[in-house]
Amino acid sequence: MANTWVVKGLGSNLKFLKNFTASTWVIDIIRDGYSPILEKPAKTFFNNHSSYNNDVDSVGKELKKRLSTGVMVDVDKSALAVCSPLGVVSIASCKLRLIMDLQYVNKRLRKVTGFEV
Numbered sequence: 001m002a003n004t005w006v007v008k009g010l011g012s013n014l015k016f017l018k019n020f021t022a023s024t025w026v027i028d029i030i031r032d033g034y035s036p037i038l039e040k041p042a043k044t045f046f047n048n049h050s051s052y053n054n055d056v057d058s059v060g061k062e063l064k065k066r067l068s069t070g071v072m073v074d075v076d077k078s079a080l081a082v083c084s085p086l087g088v089v090s091i092a093s094c095k096l097r098l099i100m101d102l103q104y105v106n107k108r109l110r111k112v113t114g115f116e117v
Helices: 004-012 014-020 024-032 050-069
Strands: 086-090 096-100
Touching (some): 014 024, 050 096
Antiparallel strands (some): 086 096
16 A cells, blocks of 8 residues: 555646656556456366376475465365466476466467567
C-alpha cells in the first residue's frame, strides 16, 4: 500500500501525461491498469510429456524438493484453470531438469514489443 500514491498521482495527472508521452499504451495502462491476459483460457488439463515417465523416481524426488522449499505448492485440481504438462530433459552433468510446458498459456498472454533488455 505504500506505493498507492504513485498510481493515484499518475492517474490524477493524466492530462499532463498525455502531453508528455505519445504512447497510448502507457496512458491506457495508467488509466485502466495492466492485464497480461488477452483471453481467459478454457479449463484444460494436459498429460505430461513422455519424457516425464522415463525416470519417475527422479521426477518424484524433484517435485518433493520443490514442494518442501515452497517453489511449488500443492493445489486442488478444482482450483486450476490450466494444468500444463511437465517434461524432463537431461543436462550435461547427467542430471535431469524438470520443464513445464507453458505454450498453451503463453499463447493467451499479451505480447509487449519495443523494449530491449
